[in-house]
Amino acid sequence: xxxxxxxxxxxxxxxxxxxRPAMVLDKGEGMKVWDLxxxxxxxxxxxxxxxxxxxxxxxxxxxxxNQAEKLIHCSNLYxxxxxxxxxxxxxxxxxxxxxxxxxxxxxxxxxxIKLAVKYFKEQNKDKHTIIYMKNSFHGRTIGTLAVTGKx
Numbered sequence: 030x031x032x033x034x035x036x037x038x039x040x041x042x043x044x045x046x047x048x049r050p051a052m053v054l055d056k057g058e059g060m061k062v063w064d065l066x067x068x069x070x071x072x073x074x075x076x077x078x079x080x081x082x083x084x085x086x087x088x089x090x091x092x093x094x095n096q097a098e099k100l101i102h103c104s105n106l107y108x109x110x111x112x113x114x115x116x117x118x119x120x121x122x123x124x125x126x127x128x129x130x131x132x133x134x135x136x137x138x139x140x141x142i143k144l145a146v147k148y149f150k151e152q153n154k155d156k157h158t159i160i161y162m163k164n165s166f167h168g169r170t171i172g173t174l175a176v177t178g179k180x
Contacts, residue, residue: 032065057084105130135168142172 030038032053052064060083062072075081082089096111103109116128131137142159149157161167161176168177 035065059083059085133168135170135173138167138176139170139172142176 032051035053036051052066052068052070054062055065056063057072057080060072060075062070062084064070072080072084076084100109103112112130116130119128120126129137129140131140145159146157159176161178163178165176165178167173
């Protein structure tokens with residue numbers, strides 16, 4: 030399908046939650062992405078902060094392939110060796126002593142809100158305030174919408 034047809038289908042079948050530029054991204058390499066017409070762009074937002082390593086890095090692609098061949102998903106209901114190894118590495122390389130893996134930014138922000146409330150309760154402080162930035166976006170769950178400045 031061509032760009033115009035894809036955009037028409039997107040508007041017909043998907044909720045309109047964003048205003049988007051009239052281009053359909055096709056591939057990426059490093060920090061560059063290309064649309065269906067072959068126009069190259071630089072992704073200065075890292076895929077909204079989820080592509081910090083860039084696009085199509087060979088080591089990352091191979092690691093994903095290797096894991097997908099073994100176990101594509103393992104919930105937190107079960108122990109998982111890669112999860113435990115990554116948690117240990119993150120703790121050893123950071124200031125934290127525990128790790129929480131979330132499925133989305135909204136889930137992680139909900140976790141941060143819960144941790145802040147828990148902290149104040151443990152300090153026997155009846156009042157607490159969660160602050161957020163004007164025009165911010167923290168997710169689309171009930172908890173994160175409460176601290177999202179956009180809506």
